[in-house]
Amino acid sequence: VENNNDKELVKLLNEFHYADIAEILDELDLDDSIYVIKLLDSETTSDILTELDEDTREKVLKNLSAKEIAEEVEELDTDDAADIIAELPEERQEEVISKIEDEEHREEITELLKYQDDTAGGLMAKELVKVYETWTVAGCLRRIRGQAKEVTRVHSIYVVNKEEKLIGRLSLKDLIVAKNDQKIADIAKDNVDFVNVIDDVEDVAKVMAKYDLEAIPVVDDSQTLLGRITIDDIVDVLKEEAEKDYQLAAGITQDVDSDDSIIELTRARLPWLFLGLIGGVGAFVIMEGFQEAFNQYAVLFFFTPLIAAMAGNVGVQSSAIIVQGLANDDIKGSINRRLLKEMSLATLNGIILAAFLFLFVWIYIGEIDKAIAISTSLVAVIIIAGLIGTFVPLFLDKRGIDPAIATGPFITTSNDILGILLYFWIAKLILGI
Amino acid sequence: VENNNDKELVKLLNEFHYADIAEILDELDLDDSIYVIKLLDSETTSDILTELDEDTREKVLKNLSAKEIAEEVEELDTDDAADIIAELPEERQEEVISKIEDEEHREEITELLKYQDDTAGGLMAKELVKVYETWTVAGCLRRIRGQAKEVTRVHSIYVVNKEEKLIGRLSLKDLIVAKNDQKIADIAKDNVDFVNVIDDVEDVAKVMAKYDLEAIPVVDDSQTLLGRITIDDIVDVLKEEAEKDYQLAAGITQDVDSDDSIIELTRARLPWLFLGLIGGVGAFVIMEGFQEAFNQYAVLFFFTPLIAAMAGNVGVQSSAIIVQGLANDDIKGSINRRLLKEMSLATLNGIILAAFLFLFVWIYIGEIDKAIAISTSLVAVIIIAGLIGTFVPLFLDKRGIDPAIATGPFITTSNDILGILLYFWIAKLILGI
Numbered sequence: 001v002e003n004n005n006d007k008e009l010v011k012l013l014n015e016f017h018y019a020d021i022a023e024i025l026d027e028l029d030l031d032d033s034i035y036v037i038k039l040l041d042s043e044t045t046s047d048i049l050t051e052l053d054e055d056t057r058e059k060v061l062k063n064l065s066a067k068e069i070a071e072e073v074e075e076l077d078t079d080d081a082a083d084i085i086a087e088l089p090e091e092r093q094e095e096v097i098s099k100i101e102d103e104e105h106r107e108e109i110t111e112l113l114k115y116q117d118d119t120a121g122g123l124m125a126k127e128l129v130k131v132y133e134t135w136t137v138a139g140c141l142r143r144i145r146g147q148a149k150e151v152t153r154v155h156s157i158y159v160v161n162k163e164e165k166l167i168g169r170l171s172l173k174d175l176i177v178a179k180n181d182q183k184i185a186d187i188a189k190d191n192v193d194f195v196n197v198i199d200d201v202e203d204v205a206k207v208m209a210k211y212d213l214e215a216i217p218v219v220d221d222s223q224t225l226l227g228r229i230t231i232d233d234i235v236d237v238l239k240e241e242a243e244k245d246y247q248l249a250a251g252i253t254q255d256v257d258s259d260d261s262i263i264e265l266t267r268a269r270l271p272w273l274f275l276g277l278i279g280g281v282g283a284f285v286i287m288e289g290f291q292e293a294f295n296q297y298a299v300l301f302f303f304t305p306l307i308a309a310m311a312g313n314v315g316v317q318s319s320a321i322i323v324q325g326l327a328n329d330d331i332k333g334s335i336n337r338r339l340l341k342e343m344s345l346a347t348l349n350g351i352i353l354a355a356f357l358f359l360f361v362w363i364y365i366g367e368i369d370k371a372i373a374i375s376t377s378l379v380a381v382i383i384i385a386g387l388i389g390t391f392v393p394l395f396l397d398k399r400g401i402d403p404a405i406a407t408g409p410f411i412t413t414s415n416d417i418l419g420i421l422l423y424f425w426i427a428k429l430i431l432g433i
Numbered sequence: 434v435e436n437n438n439d440k441e442l443v444k445l446l447n448e449f450h451y452a453d454i455a456e457i458l459d460e461l462d463l464d465d466s467i468y469v470i471k472l473l474d475s476e477t478t479s480d481i482l483t484e485l486d487e488d489t490r491e492k493v494l495k496n497l498s499a500k501e502i503a504e505e506v507e508e509l510d511t512d513d514a515a516d517i518i519a520e521l522p523e524e525r526q527e528e529v530i531s532k533i534e535d536e537e538h539r540e541e542i543t544e545l546l547k548y549q550d551d552t553a554g555g556l557m558a559k560e561l562v563k564v565y566e567t568w569t570v571a572g573c574l575r576r577i578r579g580q581a582k583e584v585t586r587v588h589s590i591y592v593v594n595k596e597e598k599l600i601g602r603l604s605l606k607d608l609i610v611a612k613n614d615q616k617i618a619d620i621a622k623d624n625v626d627f628v629n630v631i632d633d634v635e636d637v638a639k640v641m642a643k644y645d646l647e648a649i650p651v652v653d654d655s656q657t658l659l660g661r662i663t664i665d666d667i668v669d670v671l672k673e674e675a676e677k678d679y680q681l682a683a684g685i686t687q688d689v690d691s692d693d694s695i696i697e698l699t700r701a702r703l704p705w706l707f708l709g710l711i712g713g714v715g716a717f718v719i720m721e722g723f724q725e726a727f728n729q730y731a732v733l734f735f736f737t738p739l740i741a742a743m744a745g746n747v748g749v750q751s752s753a754i755i756v757q758g759l760a761n762d763d764i765k766g767s768i769n770r771r772l773l774k775e776m777s778l779a780t781l782n783g784i785i786l787a788a789f790l791f792l793f794v795w796i797y798i799g800e801i802d803k804a805i806a807i808s809t810s811l812v813a814v815i816i817i818a819g820l821i822g823t824f825v826p827l828f829l830d831k832r833g834i835d836p837a838i839a840t841g842p843f844i845t846t847s848n849d850i851l852g853i854l855l856y857f858w859i860a861k862l863i864l865g866i
Contacts (some may be wrong), residue, residue: 027765033712135817145610172605177578208453209672212665216649230646233663239642242675242786243757249682250753251746258758258771262778269750270782273815275745277786280739281793287735301734302720304714305741309849312745313684313709313842317702320683324676325691332460340689345695349703353710360714382706405681409746416742 006039011296022051025060031365034063046075049084055260058087070099078105079125079233083113087240112227121197123220123237124227129157133167138180144395158217158225159188166217166225168192194219198225202241204331205234244404245327249320251276251409272409279413281293283308283420290424296394299365300427303374304420310353310378310387311419312412318342318389321409326397337393339387346386350379373430377423384422385415439472451477454755455484458493467496479508483515488693491520499525502654503532506828510539512547512666515545522604550846554630556670557651557660562590564617566600571613577605591650591658592621598651599658601625628651638667639762678760682753684709690774705842712846716741716853723857726866732798733860736807737853743786743811744818744852747847751775751822752840761831768827772820779819783812806863810856817855818848 013021013036023031025048037045037060049072061069061084069088071083085093087254093113100106109127115121131140138300144348159168168188178187194217195204205281208216208231218227228239244255252271255265287301294300322338325331332340354375361371389411393403446469456482458466470478470493482490482505494517495503502521506514506529518526533539541559548554564573576588590608592601601621606742611620612649627650628637641649641664651660678687684705689697720734727733757772758764764771786810794804821846827838 017644019645141609166788172609176574176605176609179742209665211450212452214664231668232642234565235642235664235668235671238671238675242671242679246675246682246757247678247753249679250749250772252750252753256754257761257763258754259763262774265778266781267753269747269778269857272744272750272784273786274789276742277739277789280736281790283738283742284735287738288732291731291735295848298724298731299721301715302717302724304738305716305720305849305853306710307717308738308741309709309745309846310706312742312847313706314702316683316841317598317685317705320680320685321689321691321698324679328690330690330692341695345698348695348699349706352703353706354465356707356710357714363806408749412746413742420738 009036010039013040014044018047019051022048026053026056029060030056030063037064042071043075046072046080050076050080051055053259054087057084057375058304066095067099069096070101073109074100074102074105077125077127078108078112078227079123081105082109084424085109086117088112096110115197118230119197120195120200120201120218121226122198123201123204123233124229125308126195126227128217128225128228131158131159131170131227132159133161133183133185133188135184136180137175137178137182137184137187140184141175144175156215156217156228158192158228160225161182164225165223166192166194166219169217192217201237204229208234209238241327245323245407249316249323249407250406256328275409275413277418278317282417286424287423290428293428294424296426297370297431298431299370300374300424301389304423306357307378307381307419307423309415311381311415314327314346314349314356314382314385315389315411315415318346318386318406319393319403322390322393323403323407326393326403331394335391336393338390342386342390343383346383350382353382354378369431373427376430377426380426381419385419386413388418441471442469446473447538449478451480452484455481458489459486459489463492463496466493468499469751471812475504479505479513483509483513484728485544486692487520495579499528500532502529503534503655506542507533507535507538510558510560511541511545511660512556514538515542518542518566519546519550520722530859542824544611548630551634552630553628553632553634553651553662554659556637557630557662558662561658561661564590564592564603564660566592566594566616566618566621567676568617569613570608570611570617570620574608574613577608585702588652589648589661591661592617593658597658598656599625599627599652609842614841616655621629625650630656632701637662638670638674638689641667642671672841674760678756678840681692682749682756682840683838694708712849715850719850719857727857727860730803730860730864730866733857739790740768740814740841740852740856741849744814744848747779747815747818748822748844748848749840751779751819752826752844755823755826756836756840759826759836764827771823775819775823776816778811779816780800786815787811802864806860809863810859813859814852821848821851 025036028036035057037048037245054061063067075085076084081267085096085259088096097106097110100109112124112126129144131143135143136208157170157172158166159170161167168190169192170184170188193207193211193213195207197218197220207213214231215228217225218225218229232409240255247253252268253271254264254268256268283304287304322331322406357378358371358375365371392411396406397403461469466489471479482493485493500517506517509517518529521529530543533542545554545557545559562577564576568576590603590605591599592603594600594691600622602625603617603621607620626640626644626646628640630651630653637649640646647664648661650658651662652658657753673688685701686704687701689701706755716737720737755764790811791804794807795801798804826839829837829839
């Protein structure tokens, strides 16, 4: 398909959705991608650009002139345009912005670039349909016909007073159902949800998911309407959040995916493995320290992987439930009540598991004192592991640190060491060494 | 607030959003919740019901008569209504349905109940705005005023031919911008995305997220328009999916949250812990088997927790990346290429980590042959763990099994055992025992 016959190719590609073309380009090599992008008109390619992988987009943009990027950006909604420009190196940003011909578009994009990535301001677009409370329905419909051409989808119509402050909302449906001579102020709904421009995107996502909103207006501290956020952007935020938490739980930092280079993947994975290595060395030092004491009881050493695995698993289970509860705002009440509950739960699970282990050791080794020592330690280790798994994320959250880092290797490693230490202490006590 | 003064309470609650009231009721005890629900009118309470926790809702519904539930259901959109009825025991389902007064609503709900929960049919609602291609814009607007009153939000207007087959779509905006005497067939867009009623909800979510859709029509095999799915339902699907995967990775089955009872939490957590226990016993048996051979090298046993931890961590990291790649449809190309990449990655990470371990053992214990044996085994263990973590989810996915179960305790436990076995084998070989 690639080499000749441009016309055929354009015809073929025009039948695809831009998201599909972006997927194809992600797979092609760079020269071919740029060739295709230069071939298609900027209306299609601008949408393709927004859907490309970040890495591919960076490479493609490097090969386009500032003028060409400005043309692409001109076709996009302000939020997507600002996102693309924000990815460019700083000198290029200014160059591209200066080449945008539409003055209003240029000013809006410049405004959006000022907001932090992870705030409502960084997510919002300037495109929205705004009406003044003093207009009539008929006048409003006339003007909306004008405004709406720029807005791809009309979610809500926002009603403002003459100081541009948000005072209500309307749906297109309300307008169509209303009589022509009614005043906007009379049919507008005044219970309008909104977020502040500096709100965290995760909070915006929570509000929109909770109230099933498809778009939400963004205001500043004086309630002036600045822009709007739509649910499709929130879907992306939710997916990214979920992926980030999932990766942290698996011991992967940075937002990597399976197609990234080996160097990038190493940078994301090695630090956590190194943590595990330190933990393993710690376990070695502990075991060596108990070597003399347990000279007669070498068999006890063979249970350390079991103890470490149980401590790690219980810790990850309890921390995962807390992290998820925190993300859903489900965690209310005192930390002490949570700890008490986890303690009962861990005790119950611990006793059931220890009963099996007791039977195994008793039957297999045939020494009841060892069986008692090992299974009692297991109960204690499970309880402590559960409490640590519960406490650490709650503590981090109170301190304003993302509790998700407490899951995965962090909790496993600390629980491994503590579990093994506890195991030998208790066994020593019970066996009277 | 609770005991007296109903009027005050109703007034107060009416100022809250139904999602907020639901949150309050989740915290109240059962009697008070039912009291509040009977106090408010069914328009509000029906929305509250949909937002309640599943457990709370089950209890509340048990305390309402079939007639009362039917009244609540009557106020809801068909998708929410069907979801609530589906949660009832079977005999009650029929009783409630027979008490629904609106015949059309009753029939639509009965139809929706036939579809599986995890298919497009189980998620769709019957409420949609449908126009025939032969209508004019003016006639269309007139009829939409009628239809739209039943539909809370108009996302898209679906265009059908006289056999009720989906042939295109329109937005309200298109209608408003068009001239009154134009034919629908002339202004409708014919590139309409749709899903089949038996499609999996996860696939529906992928399509909607990829193409940034806010609603998608659902058709049967003969392209007949059956219903529509909106993005807010997809947001819920995405959140549930992410939570399920996250919990599986942490070793928790069933959809539990931190407020569930200790019995429910035990049922979700104990099986995975038991798996870990079996793994630990396996590790014990392996170590015991090598006891005689390594009589002179007792120090080697002290590194088993380190080996097990590294095997587990590497396995979880690589499986998590594959599981995520599969969820995003990012995994293309052959399994062999993936395995080759993971092998290079694991070798690189393994060598770096082994170098540190070598130095530690050499300096701390002072015997170079042991240092070589331990660090060489570590590299081998990391490579094998990475390959297993990559292969197992890919294999499960090929077999049509959810690859997410391969992360967490499953991969950790099997890698623990294999890692320890490999470690002793290689050490034995190198030390020439």
